[in-house]
Amino acid sequence: MKKRPIYEQYNNIDWKNQEKTKMNSFVYDYIISNIFLKYNDNAISLFDVGFGIGLFLRMFLEKASKKYARVYLEGCEPSKTSFEYFINESGKEMNMVAHHETIADVKTLSKFDVITAVYVMPAVLFEDIEHFAKKVYLMLNKGGRFYCVIAAEKSYKDSKNNKDLFTILEKNNREYKGKHYTEFLHKSLLPGIGYVFDYNRDEDLYADIFSQNGFWVEEKKEIDDGYFLNTLFIFKK
Numbered sequence: 001m002k003k004r005p006i007y008e009q010y011n012n013i014d015w016k017n018q019e020k021t022k023m024n025s026f027v028y029d030y031i032i033s034n035i036f037l038k039y040n041d042n043a044i045s046l047f048d049v050g051f052g053i054g055l056f057l058r059m060f061l062e063k064a065s066k067k068y069a070r071v072y073l074e075g076c077e078p079s080k081t082s083f084e085y086f087i088n089e090s091g092k093e094m095n096m097v098a099h100h101e102t103i104a105d106v107k108t109l110s111k112f113d114v115i116t117a118v119y120v121m122p123a124v125l126f127e128d129i130e131h132f133a134k135k136v137y138l139m140l141n142k143g144g145r146f147y148c149v150i151a152a153e154k155s156y157k158d159s160k161n162n163k164d165l166f167t168i169l170e171k172n173n174r175e176y177k178g179k180h181y182t183e184f185l186h187k188s189l190l191p192g193i194g195y196v197f198d199y200n201r202d203e204d205l206y207a208d209i210f211s212q213n214g215f216w217v218e219e220k221k222e223i224d225d226g227y228f229l230n231t232l233f234i235f236k237k
């Protein structure tokens with residue numbers, strides 16, 4: 001039986017309160033200021049996978065349009081609630097192509113220098129990750145990069161002792177090309193937003209799947225936002 005897509009939960013929680021709590025904005029600012037504003041070009045094209053209510057896209061556009069002569073933006077978001085919030089609150093004024101669908105369903109003729117997925121992989125089912133990698137590969141320019149942010153393995157291992165904030169619902173053993181990985185489905189409480197279900201996996205699983213699909217791991221970095229430890233993977237095509 002096909003599992004229900006995990007993104008459907010975003011129709012029933014208050015992700016829009018991210019507008020007030022500014023959750024994740026430290027990480028957005030970090031990658032925008034330290035990476036995306038440092039390219040030595042006069043144009044940049046970026047596709048954000050699972051843009052939620054678009055906070056990252058807005059921060060990026062505001063800063064990038066001061067640095068680059070041309071900024072080309074596209075993104076996708078399958079949750080109806082988040083997509084509509086984005087379009088009504090800010091998307092209409094932003095000169096960008098916004099797809100209301102998963103990355104698997106996106107049809108675009110454009111190729112991108114940068115594709116981002118910020119806290120999106122934990123919402124993607126294991127069986128869909130390889131297809132995700134292949135699609136991102138097709139959408140990138142040669143030499144383009146995929147930036148993937150996830151909660152660091154270490155940080156969820158630390159928080160799993162706090163049962164109010166973090167409850168493990170399933171532990172799965174996953175196999176990819178003969179190697180074994182652990183995956184936890186958990187429920188965690190995000191302040192002001194509500195309970196979110198997602199998957200934390202051995203980080204090597206992402207490195208191995210993307211490496212098998214045409215990428216190399218250019219960098220793997222920890223970003224400490226003062227609350228949580230995050231892992232940023234930079235996969236280069």
Ligand SMILES: C[S@@+](CC[C@H](N)C(=O)[O-])C[C@H]1O[C@@H](n2cnc3c(N)ncnc32)[C@H](O)[C@@H]1O
Nearest residue numbers: 007010049050051052079102103118119120123
């Ligand atoms: C934790 S939220 C992060 C949203 C946003 N990137 C942010 O930083 O606030 C995960 C998002 O991934 C989206 N998502 C889940 N599966 C997806 C898929 N296959 N393709 C594109 N987006 C997906 C969900 O709808 C949700 O908005």
